[in-house]
Amino acid sequence: MSKQSHLDSDQNSAPEDANELIAQLQAKLDEITASGKQPYPNQFKRTDYAQDLQTAFDGISKQEIADNDAKGEKTQVNVAGRVMLNRGAFIVIQDMTGRIQLYVARKELSEETLASIKSLDLGDIIGVSGYVGRSGKGDLYVHIEEFNLLTKALRPMPNKFHGLADIEARYRNRHLDLMTNETTRDAFVIRSQVISGIRQFMLNERFMEVETPMMHPIPGGAVARPFETHHNALDMPLYLRIAPELYLKRLVIGGFEKVFEINRSFRNEGVSTRHNPEFTMIEFYQAYADYHDLMDLTERMFAELADNILGSTELTYQEETISLKAPFARLSMSDAIAQYAEGFDMAHIDDREYLADYVANTLKQQVKDVFGVGKLKTIVFEETAEHQLRQPTFITEYPAETSPLARRSDDNPEITDRFELFVGGRELANGFSELNDPADQAERFRGQVAEKDAGDDEAMHFDADYIEALAYGLPPTAGEGIGIDRLVMLFTDSASIRDVILFPHMRRKLD
Incomplete structure (x- = not known):
């Protein structure tokens, strides 16, 4: 040559x-x-x-x-x-x-x-x-x-x-991907616009942006397996945060009544088209509000973002038309099971033996002795209904057993004032009226500890400092977390979370 x-x-x-x-x-x-x-x-x-x-x-x-x-x-x-x-x-x-x-x-x-x-x-x-x-x-x-x-x-x-055609090469050499692939560049421009749009929306709603620790002495704020490290000078274990929730609620206790944080969180879980060990989310808390208020706020936020960034509340995701125009559908977990779980007898929705048999034999999922009715019901929902929720849908009435930080319903103490938002078969948001009863919260933590002792690596620790803070009085509050990576996937018609994270985690490249 x-x-x-x-x-x-x-x-x-x-x-x-x-x-x-x-x-x-x-x-x-x-x-x-x-x-x-x-x-x-x-x-x-x-x-x-x-x-x-x-x-x-x-x-x-x-x-x-x-x-x-x-x-x-x-x-x-x-x-x-x-x-x-x-x-x-x-x-x-x-x-x-x-x-x-x-x-x-x-x-x-x-x-x-x-x-x-x-x-x-x-x-x-x-x-x-x-x-x-x-x-x-x-x-x-x-x-x-x-x-x-x-x-x-x-x-x-x-x-x-042809640019950089190999998908793995694109992820490992993002600098080359950005040089040669206009679709990639456009996706990350939209990602930037989504984050700045969320920030401006929250500021316009009179929320204050804050920062909380990324290294925690006790992992908390969500049910997940943490990454662990060690602080040499203090000679103590620390955990990369799985969620900022417990710190943000302390700020509400302290008098900052509307706070949000756009944050990086870390969960020691598998890598898939929907999961990356390091991810971006917004978490926010509002005093004197309940979970219904946050569902309304989320509808407004998503519609405004879509209008401002895409020019329409209607978008195409993986050849499917999705409408972000309010109102979104709202469905209880039990109603979702009734609608989507094939062969499930709703007369036994609260029968542990029936639920365990359905989970083990119909869904082929593991059943542990520690699993109660709420845990089993959640498994049925996740395995049968979740992936079928294509249009924006709020699922409500989550069991208290699987919602250790959410407030119990006044009408039924076995369920909580909680929702999750699903779009395109994926969870995008999780919110609830906050549990502000210190005795109830301590009891929930003890239940989580029992699950951890039984072998659940994702169960929470008992956070005595948070219980003490809660005793000073958390006003009636609602809080929510939204997965920004998954929201950007929706806005950019991306099939994999790796397409919207500049430097996704990859397996070590073998020589």
Whole structure:
């Protein structure tokens, strides 16, 4: 292969070809250094972005631009970005906003500049000063007057037509995926918009944003298996947080009556299309509210986000039309079982023996002696109904046994004032009226400890400090957590959570 410009190089080339390309790229860098030039200069100042220029000149014809040029009113710009294509007289660069063409007027540029342009490779980062024009095909471009090589790429870019096709390679090399895959870039732009939109929505609702510890002396706030570490100076175990709940409720006790945290949480669980050990969520608490208030708030939030980001409350997810227009369906867990559990006799909905038999023999799930009616009922719901909840649906009346932090219903102490929101067969949110009776909370914690002693790695510890804080008085409060990663999956039509996490956890790559 000759030492010509490698603008058509393929990241998926055979190893010997890739090594040859890398050697040639390094040789070009060596030539730049030998000529006395700075190979990585930092004096170029960008003043303009690709998409901003495309927007500003939208609807302005080639003739109108030429007329302004003739009047001495050229639009002078400084653009910079990564070289993505070379079309002879035109080079295409990409910056954070999009792409724009650069026009190489060979008769107007010096031999040295033309030689530098000719030696460009895919992936090189350049800065250009010039003026705006439009081609005969109608494409906007920047007419090059000054050219600067800012960074020489020392690795070949992926194939310009196919990008980074291997899914695992995309996750492991997100920098290459972002360079070459417009769908990936768009997904993470939407992710950023979702997070900023949620933040602004909460601030508009008069919530205060706070930060709580990420390392906890006792894992709590959710039922999950934690990651454990050790603090050397204090000689004590610590746990990466599985949820910020218990700290946030202490703030409500202290008088901050509406608080939220957009946080990273960690759960030592399997990796799947719906689960990543490290994930992003928003958790928020509102005094003098109940779980009905939070269901209403969630409907407003989702509709506003969809309208502002996608332009509609109706979206397509995996070829299925989803409507985020309020009101969402609301269904009790028992009603969901009645609707979706095949062959289930609702006359025995509270019969432990019947439930255990159904779970073990019909659903083929493990039944432990410690499982009560509430736990078994929850398993039936999760295995039979959850995946069938396609349109936004609030499931309510969760058993107290599986809701250790939720307030019991005044009408039925066996269930709680709790909901979970499901969209597209996935849980997106979990909320409830908070348990503010310290004696009841202590009893629930003891029940969790019994489950842990019986071998449940996800059961909670007894948090004596939280019980003491609760004794000072938590006003009537409702709280909720929303999985931001899963919400972004919905908004970006992404099948896997790895598609919406910039750097998802992967198995160790074997040599």
